Amino acid sequence: MAQYSIGQIEKISGVKSHVLRYWEEVIPSITPKKEMSGRRIYSQKDLEIILRLKYLIYTKKFTIEGAKNQIIQDAENIEKNFDAVMAIREIRADLSELYFLLQSLKNERNSNGK
Known part of the structure; x- marks a missing residue:
């Protein structure tokens, strides 16, 4: 399964890393694992949720709470x-x-009837 650093997620999604860290706090579905050094490792599922959030917030103009409820x-x-x-x-x-x-x-039946 694909794994991404926060920098890779930022490049792919176009969402700044400080926003990603904030979304982690308020959106329980985003759950990157942390290495011993504290470096975040995002899964493909995390990336999909982030892209969905970006769409809901920036394109559809949802609030964070509204986007969270939509994700749920x-x-x-x-x-x-x-x-x-x-x-x-x-x-x-x-x-x-x-x-x-x-x-x-x-x-x-057919074989018995013949």
Whole structure:
């Protein structure tokens, strides 16, 4: 998985490092790991959240609090969608199993009737 320093995040996102450090304090979703030296190491997920925050704050003109709430809502929607996708996959597997069972019974009847 990709790892980024604060300088790399600043270059990629165009968000100044002091703003990134502030966002870390107020947005619990941004959780860079810190090395023993205190150097921040950001994950791909952190970068995606930072880019989303930048969009919400600078383009959509959200407040920090509004952007934070939107990020939380986005995460909840993703979780709900994931649960729905998993349920659909389970139903699809059950339907496939029933289909093959019915095909098997149909083939058995056809072979016994000949």
